[in-house]
Amino acid sequence: MKACGIVVEYNPLHNGHLYHIKKAKELTNCDILVAVMSPNWTQRGEPALISKEYRVKAALNNGVDLIVELPYLLAVNSADIFASKSVEILSLLKVNDMVFGSETGDTITFNEKYFNYGFSYPRVDELIVDFLEQGYGYPKARSMALKIVNDYYLETPNDILATAYVDAIRKNNYPINYHTIKRTNSYHDKEITSNITSASALRNALKSNQDIKGLTPMDDILTKVDLHYLEDYFSLLRYKLLSSTLEDLQSIHLVEEGIESLFIKKIEEASNMQEFIKLCTSKRYSGARITRIICHILNNTKKDLATKYIKGKIPFIRILGFNNNGRQYLSYIRKDVEVPLYSRFQGNKNDLLKSERQVTAIYHSNLNQKEYIKELEKEISIYPIIQE
16 A cells, blocks of 8 residues: 655645645555654644644545654654654654655755755855854754755745755665645735635634635634633743743743743743743844744653653654555554554553643643643544544
8 A cells, every 4th residue: 555644734734734635646546645743832832723633633534544743742842843743653653655745846946955954064054153153043053044045045944844855764774755836825924815715814813703615625613612822821821831940941942042031031021922922032043943932841741851862762753543445554553563552541651642632732722621621531532533
C-alpha cells in the first residue's frame, strides 16, 4: 500500500486545506493519506481555535485516512523541531511520499533554490551571526542572510517549514519522496478576500462574528462550540508571572537570555495579551518566540522534559483517528513500525503522554466544571476516532 504523508494543524480546516488534500492524492497516486496533527496547542504557541476532537473528525470527513498526534512538547517549538519530529513520525509510519506547501509551488524550482541554499551555508552562517549581534532574532537573521546570499527569501512560515521538512528528510536519509504545491493564500492574511482564505483570517472573522459559510467545511461546528483564543488565558498568565520567581521561570522551556525579567516587568504594564506580546516583542525577541514562551509558561513546560524528547527519538505514536482504509494500513505496517502504536491513552507509561493530559486540562481550564471534566475524560476515552 502506497502512503502519502502531510503535516497539519487545521486551525481550522479550510478550503485551502481541501486543495492540499486533493493535490497530495493527485501528485502521489497514493492509496492512503496519513496526517500528523498538532494537539490542542499549535506550533506558534497559541491554543487551537477548536479542540483536536473536531479537527480529527473534519480531517476524516474530508479525505484523510489516518491521523496521528505530534505531541505538545514537540509541536510548540521552532520550525526545525516541529518539522523534524513530524517527518520522523511519517518515516516510522512508512510513508512513501510527503506533500507540503511553498511559495514556489513547483518541486523542481524549489529543489534548485533549496540546494543553492544548502551550498551557501558557510556564508549564510557568517551573516546570521552578524545580524544576531545587531539584535535581530534568529528567524529574521536567517531570512536576511539568505536574501543577501542567493535571493532565497525565507520570510514566510510556509517556506521556512518547507526547507525544514527537506532538511529532516535529507539529513536522516529517510526514504521519502517530497513534493511541493503552491500555497493558495497568504499566511499573514487577516481579511477574507476570496473563498480560499487563511486560517488567521478565519479566526479573526469568527472573533468578530462574521459569516464564514462556504469558507470551511467546519462552519457549522465552529458556530456551536467554545472557541479558544490566546487572549482568554491572559489572567492565568498574569497570575503565573506574578507568583513566580526568576528561578521558577528559568526552568521553563525556551525561557533564556534573561527574558524572564522582561516578562515580569511588562506583565504589570499590559492590560491584555496582545498588548503584553507587543511590549515584549523586539529585534531580539520575535512575536512568534514570545507567544511560544507564553504557551510554555502557561503549561509549566519544564526544560529538562522538553530537551529529553527534542533530542531523543520518538518513543511512541498515538493514533487519533482512522477510517477503514486507515485501519487496513495500520494492519499492513504494524509489524514493521519500530515504536509502539497507541490506540488507547496510556499516560501511565510515558511522561510525554502524561504531559498531554496536563496541557489539555489547561487548554480547557476556562470551562465550567461540568464541561471541564467532560473534556478531560474525552482526552482519555474517545481516541482513536473511527469513521465507519
